[in-house]
Amino acid sequence: MTRYIVRRLLLLIPVLLGMTLISFAVTKAIPTDPIIASISQEASNHPEIVAAYRKAWGLDQPLPVQYFTYVWNLLHGNMGVSIYTHRAVVDDLLDYLPATVELATVTIVFSVVLSIPLGILAAMRRGGMIDFVVRMLTLAGVAMPIFWLALVLLNIFYLRLGWAPAPGRLDYALQPPPTVTRLYIVDSLIAGDPATAWNALSHLALPAFVLATWSVGLLTRMTRASMLSVLPQDFLRAARSKGASEFYVIRRHAAPNATIPVVTVIGLAYGDLLSGALLVETIFGWPGIGRYAFNAAVHVDFPAIIGVALTVGFIYTIVNLAVDVVYALLDPRVRASLTAVRA
Amino acid sequence: MSNTRRNGQGGLPGALSRRRFIESGAALATLPPALAAAMGAAMPAPARAAGIKALIIAQQPGSLRTVDPGRASEVDGAAIQHALYDSLLSLNGADPAPAYASKWTISPDGLTYVFDLHPDWKFNDGTPVTPEDYIFSCNRQRNNKADASWLLGNVASMTKSGPNQITVTLKSLDVDFLKLVPNPSLSVTKAATVREHGGTDAADAATKDTATTWLDQHSVGTGPFMIDHWDRGSEMVLRANPYYWGPKTFDTVVFRFVQDPTTQRDLLLRGDAHIAVNLTPDLAADLQKRGPASKTAVATVPALGIAYLGFNLKAAGPISKPKAWEAIRYAVDYEGLKNIYLGGGQPTGSIVPPQLPNALPVAEGMKQDIAKAKAALAELGMPNGFTFKLTYGADQIIQNVPASDVVQKVKEDLAAVGITAELIGEPLTQELTDYRGAKADAVLHLWAVDFPGWTDFLPVYAPGGHVALARQNWAVDSSPEAKEIAALVAKAVASVDPKAQIEPALQAQRLINQHGPYAWLFETNYQLGYRTDVIKTLSVDLLSFFNIPTSEFV
Numbered sequence: 001m002t003r004y005i006v007r008r009l010l011l012l013i014p015v016l017l018g019m020t021l022i023s024f025a026v027t028k029a030i031p032t033d034p035i036i037a038s039i040s041q042e043a044s045n046h047p048e049i050v051a052a053y054r055k056a057w058g059l060d061q062p063l064p065v066q067y068f069t070y071v072w073n074l075l076h077g078n079m080g081v082s083i084y085t086h087r088a089v090v091d092d093l094l095d096y097l098p099a100t101v102e103l104a105t106v107t108i109v110f111s112v113v114l115s116i117p118l119g120i121l122a123a124m125r126r127g128g129m130i131d132f133v134v135r136m137l138t139l140a141g142v143a144m145p146i147f148w149l150a151l152v153l154l155n156i157f158y159l160r161l162g163w164a165p166a167p168g169r170l171d172y173a174l175q176p177p178p179t180v181t182r183l184y185i186v187d188s189l190i191a192g193d194p195a196t197a198w199n200a201l202s203h204l205a206l207p208a209f210v211l212a213t214w215s216v217g218l219l220t221r222m223t224r225a226s227m228l229s230v231l232p233q234d235f236l237r238a239a240r241s242k243g244a245s246e247f248y249v250i251r252r253h254a255a256p257n258a259t260i261p262v263v264t265v266i267g268l269a270y271g272d273l274l275s276g277a278l279l280v281e282t283i284f285g286w287p288g289i290g291r292y293a294f295n296a297a298v299h300v301d302f303p304a305i306i307g308v309a310l311t312v313g314f315i316y317t318i319v320n321l322a323v324d325v326v327y328a329l330l331d332p333r334v335r336a337s338l339t340a341v342r343a
Numbered sequence: 344m345s346n347t348r349r350n351g352q353g354g355l356p357g358a359l360s361r362r363r364f365i366e367s368g369a370a371l372a373t374l375p376p377a378l379a380a381a382m383g384a385a386m387p388a389p390a391r392a393a394g395i396k397a398l399i400i401a402q403q404p405g406s407l408r409t410v411d412p413g414r415a416s417e418v419d420g421a422a423i424q425h426a427l428y429d430s431l432l433s434l435n436g437a438d439p440a441p442a443y444a445s446k447w448t449i450s451p452d453g454l455t456y457v458f459d460l461h462p463d464w465k466f467n468d469g470t471p472v473t474p475e476d477y478i479f480s481c482n483r484q485r486n487n488k489a490d491a492s493w494l495l496g497n498v499a500s501m502t503k504s505g506p507n508q509i510t511v512t513l514k515s516l517d518v519d520f521l522k523l524v525p526n527p528s529l530s531v532t533k534a535a536t537v538r539e540h541g542g543t544d545a546a547d548a549a550t551k552d553t554a555t556t557w558l559d560q561h562s563v564g565t566g567p568f569m570i571d572h573w574d575r576g577s578e579m580v581l582r583a584n585p586y587y588w589g590p591k592t593f594d595t596v597v598f599r600f601v602q603d604p605t606t607q608r609d610l611l612l613r614g615d616a617h618i619a620v621n622l623t624p625d626l627a628a629d630l631q632k633r634g635p636a637s638k639t640a641v642a643t644v645p646a647l648g649i650a651y652l653g654f655n656l657k658a659a660g661p662i663s664k665p666k667a668w669e670a671i672r673y674a675v676d677y678e679g680l681k682n683i684y685l686g687g688g689q690p691t692g693s694i695v696p697p698q699l700p701n702a703l704p705v706a707e708g709m710k711q712d713i714a715k716a717k718a719a720l721a722e723l724g725m726p727n728g729f730t731f732k733l734t735y736g737a738d739q740i741i742q743n744v745p746a747s748d749v750v751q752k753v754k755e756d757l758a759a760v761g762i763t764a765e766l767i768g769e770p771l772t773q774e775l776t777d778y779r780g781a782k783a784d785a786v787l788h789l790w791a792v793d794f795p796g797w798t799d800f801l802p803v804y805a806p807g808g809h810v811a812l813a814r815q816n817w818a819v820d821s822s823p824e825a826k827e828i829a830a831l832v833a834k835a836v837a838s839v840d841p842k843a844q845i846e847p848a849l850q851a852q853r854l855i856n857q858h859g860p861y862a863w864l865f866e867t868n869y870q871l872g873y874r875t876d877v878i879k880t881l882s883v884d885l886l887s888f889f890n891i892p893t894s895e896f897v
Binding site for chain 2: 042284
């Protein structure tokens with residue numbers, strides 16, 4: 001298992017280098033001048049200002065020089081300076097990524113906690129009212145436009161009812177917790193400030209719910225389908241014949257087998273959430289990576305674009321590696337195949 | 344100033360059985376807000392400080408990159424910078440007014456300006472402000488070659504001419520120089536502190552100055568507030584400057600960065616924000632419709648931006664011909680455009696916004712005349728119309744008015760006389776690249792104000808001007824009318840006496856309206872929503888759009 005993990009981690013290096021090349025090539029193929037597009041109207045009329053910017057970002061150099069300079073700097077831990085924000089990309093990512101990680105994590109936890117029991121329940125009551133309601137709701141969750149749902153829920157639960165807190169990560173009256181992880185809930189707890197952690201969690205509830213409509217829909221449907229394929233299996237019949245209760249049969253034998261394929265989907269869904277939820281972030285005033293990535297893309301800000309791509313790609317790969325490890329832990333057959341590969 | 348606490352309502356409706364509740368599907372819909380409400384009620388969070396007097400402003404993060412006055416140039420940061428720093432002068436409407444300079448004199452040739460400074464002003468650390476600090480700030484700003492470094496491009500020298508006096512000499516006459524000086528980018532910062540954190544005003548400041556990182560989290564100015572912290576993407580919090588020279592207003596000002604205008608409106612209505620900066624025209628109209636009961640009002644501020652159609656003289660096809668421009672100018676329904684921009688705009692006489700000196704009266708602006716449009720098409724030799732490509736920023740918001748709405752209206756108007764505008768919606772950055780590179784045949788574009796003077800507009804769009812030449816290919820020698828317009832503009836900008844500027848400037852605009860490769864659509868407005876239970880009068884000026892120090896509060 002250790003060798004497998006190390007091999008997967010080593011494979012990350014060419015994958016990430018490939019991502020730099022693709023991202024760089026794509027941004028350079030777009031016929032937009034990142035300097036002209038990001039400086040002010042009057043500054044664009046002053047060649048000395050434009051030239052100073054081009055020099056500062058090395059855009060006066062040939063493309064191969066620009067690329068290899070970027071990679072060389074990257075290998076030395078420098079992701080460059082954003083053309084749009086004029087700040088180190090690392091600093092930008094440290095500012096924007098944690099908000100997205102926090103939102104995505106709460107969303108996926110909420111989704112898993114809700115969708116697996118719902119999927120199991122629906123499968124057990126196949127064809128019944130519960131199954132019908134769950135299927136309809138999950139279908140709606142997958143199909144509903146996220147931005148529409150966000151606007152509607154914000155209007156109802158914040159503006160009209162006043163149940164939900166104002167958009168943003170914290171009440172304005174609260175000081176953000178001392179920075180450790182930049183995840184407000186975690187940092188507040190580290191600082192011994194549960195009230196702020198609670199407040200941060202309450203601010204997460206509505207945007208996380210909106211995002212979860214999609215992931216809950218996906219995971220519930222997946223769990224239900226997987227459960228339906230497991231329920232007729234002989235080993236369950238054998239367990240029942242031994243006198244085990246239905247609850248025990250489902251909890252001990254059916255559910256663990258049914259959730260194995262769901263684990264893979266959880267990893268993919270988490271990766272998708274991390275790559276940014278632009279519309280939800282926009283509507284809920286959430287300072288996440290989605291809007292940063294959007295701004296980077298429209299301004300052809302290649303250091304920022306590559307920075308986001310590398311970071312999200314890295315996290316995505318690590319999450320999926322973790323999923324594969326969990327998969328192996330859950331499924332003895334996968335463990336056996338890994339052992340066979342090692343042999 | 345309201346810190347809206349959630350009221351603990353909600354929760355699962357106890358009247359329903361669990362089974363029925365789940366089957367109704369209501370659980371999914373009410374779970375998160377119920378959770379949020381329950382959490383808010385269960386553990387009230389401590390405020391930053393009890394009894395704090397705070398002003399909360401919801402605005403888009405927009406293009407706000409830095410609040411270092413030596414490098415900032417973005418409109419989105421103007422109000423913040425105005426709260427942190429002062430320049431030599433401020434603005435009263437479009438006119439210069441005292442700030443760090445209490446009075447000033449101008450030499451008869453208009454080239455030398457002597458500013459007398461307040462001797463008792465202090466920075467927010469309690470140390471006195473000196474002329475050297477201002478000179479350092481300006482030199483740093485000019486030498487770092489950032490966006491706004493052109494502001495001082497015409498300054499030959501800036502020297503301390505007395506214990507509390509600065510003398511500025513220009514290279515050539517600039518009749519609007521005093522309109523440049525209030526720009527937040529020319530604010531006074533404490534030289535010693537900026538130097539201590541990597542700042543320099545040397546000639547190589549473009550590569551050696553490193554103070555911006557520090558100045559984005561701290562401020563050393565004379566404004567009413569100072570930076571507490573800037574959490575990028577979330578908020579910037581300012582706290583009162585104990586050494587401010589003017590009246591105290593709030594302990595704290597919070598700029599909450601909220602991208603979505605609808606969310607800004609909602610924050611305002613709930614009292615969680617006191618000013619909403621980026622209302623679209625329909626949202627502003629919605630607030631006005633709600634009336635005083637909503638405890639909100641809308642302040643409309645001229646943004647001094649001109650939305651226009653621009654045509655390229657080197658484009659292929661008829662769109663490069665003056666008669667085609669004339670037909671388009673007469674075909675556009677300027678009155679009908681009011682239904683598109685609502686309160687987000689107003690008519691303009693020409694390229695100079697109506698609030699500025701030497702602006703052509705709105706009554707002389709372009710008007711729809713279908714018969715004249717058809718006559719121009721006939722003179723063009725295309726009585727049935729023609730087709731051209733009209734490029735616009737598909738994601739562009741023309742100071743809160745969507746460009747896509749404007750361009751659709753224009754397309755419909757032109758179609759009525761047989762002209763077909765093929766709309767090319769590009770990302771704004773692509774449109775900027777194409778237009779600034781003179782690659783677009785025709786564009787819908789916006790010229791936003793750099794300084795509130797007529798020379799920021801007319802000379803730029805007159806033949807041979809920055810925009811006219813580089814984007815429209817409209818050179819001085821391109822036609823007899825172009826030569827005449829250029830001569831009139833040259834005469835106006837060379838006149839020290841403001842009265843002598845008027846007639847040539849007005850006549851130049853009349854001729855541009857008749858012969859230029861433009862159709863001026865409207866002047867843009869900002870519409871700011873504010874809470875009437877907190878703000879009595881929202882003071883606005885033409886550079887920072889709203890001005891905390893001069894506003895009146897309940």
